[in-house]
Amino acid sequence: MTVALRVNGEDVRIDVTDRTLLIHALRDHLRLTGAHMGCDTSQCGACTVLVDGVAVKSCAMLAGQADGCEVVTIEGLARDGALHPMQAAFAEHHGLQCGFCTPGMIMLGIDLVRRRGAADEATVRSELAGNLCRCTGYQNIVKAIAAGARDMAGAA
Amino acid sequence: MYDLAYVRPGGLAEATALLEADENATALAGGQTLLPVLRARLASPSRLVDVARLAELKGMALDGDRVVIGAAETHAAVSQSPVVAGAIPALGRLAGGIGDPQVRNRGTLGGAIANNDPAACYPSAALALDAVIRTTRREIAAADFFTDLFSTALEPGELVTAVMFPRCAQAAYVKFPNPASRFALIGVFAARTAAGMRIAVTGAGAGVFRWREAELRIDAGGGVADLDDLALPEDAFTSDLHGSADYRMHLARVMTGRAIAAVDA
Structure with missing residues (x-):
């Protein structure tokens, strides 16, 4: 088809x-x-x-x-060589180790901002229910998404 | 996934005709259960009839004292609906706690009801609230709809088109989620209805059921503390790698207490 x-x-x-x-x-x-x-x-x-x-x-x-x-x-996501704010936040906060889960984390983070705006840590953790990372223990992923959410909300 | 045909009909009549013409065809809505099942080769339908975009299966509106929700409305849409939040706030919150965000963006009410997973959230709300399931052929009371594990009163070729939930402001759904899948290890929907307290339990293993002894005790003036010695239907509870039947029975008592407390809060 x-x-x-x-x-x-x-x-x-x-x-x-x-x-x-x-x-x-x-x-x-x-x-x-x-x-x-x-x-x-x-x-x-x-x-x-x-x-x-x-x-x-x-x-x-x-x-x-x-x-x-x-x-x-x-x-x-990137525009004219500039990372999307959620991508930049993952780089800034070292929200990855092996990087395998990162694309999914970033796309979910963007969806989270659409629905919940600049979410707090507890919200981010609960929203990550469907995204697994086997490296980081999530600490820096949560930090990165929260920071990316603030940056996106600020830019909007 | 075994080979199969995929078709997206433009209307409900065409979808129904396709399903009725081929007994091995299966309706596909959000696919959040069906596609993983197909990928695991646990089913081999000849054809998937995609009903997710059918306008006839969409919409959320008040109809008298009922909320009518189209079968193809997603969990995300139900959780964000002001109509649902106004009429049955507990139902919106239940929808907002199903699975994970990606699942809620795709998974549908009709799909969840028709699949009748013994750990699904929606069947408990439908049963506790005496919802009526509208299909392409008839209307079925929730009490008659959920027949057994992964089984419903739906006949071959029959499709859920909408679910009608009676308005209920005093209701709550509390679940103990499996930490990995977020399915309810036990979930309890409690509702104060015109006919009295209703308590429906999901996740026990053998399918959703009403805990009638607890309903009677509460209606007779009992409180949450009076439920500890009440019998639970033992046949409804099974053991698996996630928990023993005894553990699930304990959870059912605790979640029922929390749900009733939340109703009255």
Whole structure:
């Protein structure tokens, strides 16, 4: 089947099988390998992208279900070489070690700001229910998202 | 995932025809349960009929003393709805605590009800509030809808279109979430209705149920402290790697007490 998407601001049409997951369409068909397949059970959130502005796990969505939708991946955040405020906050606060879960964390962080604004630490921790990190113990991830949320709210 | 066909019909009639024409076809809404199940090769439908965008399954509105919520409304939408918050605040809060943010952005009310996972949150609210499930063929009382583990009164080809919840200001849902999955290890929905206190328990293992002994005790003037010696339906509780039946029974008492306290707070 042919799926039409707007990915990171660019209109694309891709030929996929009916059972192709969005994560595979992004990674294998469009070579956007920032979103990661971290688990096989839709629990880890490393594949999180924005579909029509809201965070979804792209491993729990068929490419066909996203037909006609706007998708933003980690690759679509930086503008003219400048990091998105949420990306910059992860760099500033060292919100990563191996980096595998980071794209999903950042996309969820952006969704969190959309819904909750400049959230406090407890809110950030509870909102991270669907994003797993096996390195950091979350301390710096929570710091980074809280700081990124403040920066985004301040910029808005 | 086994090979399958995916189709997104443009209207409810077309979706129903597709489901009725092929007994191995399955409706796909948010897919937050179904897609992981398919990826694990635990099911092999011939065809997925995507109903998530159908306008006939959308909308949240008051209809007399009921809130009618379209089956394809997401948990996120229900949790943010001023209509729901005004009529049944506990229902909005329940929706806002299902799974995780990404799951709430995709998962739907109709999908959760139709799947009837024994640890799902929504069935407890539907049962406690005497909700009515509207389908493509009829209306079914919640008490008749949830039949068994992952089983409902839905017939092949029949689709949930909306759930009608009677308005209830005095209600609360309290759950003890599994720390990994956020599914309810035990969840209790308590509601003071015109017919008395209603207490529905989810997560026990064998499917959602009403704890009628506790309802009667509260209606007779008892308090939370009077529930400790009350019998729970032992058949409803099972043991698995997340907890023993005894542990779940203990949790059911504690969560019921907290839910009733929250109703009356």
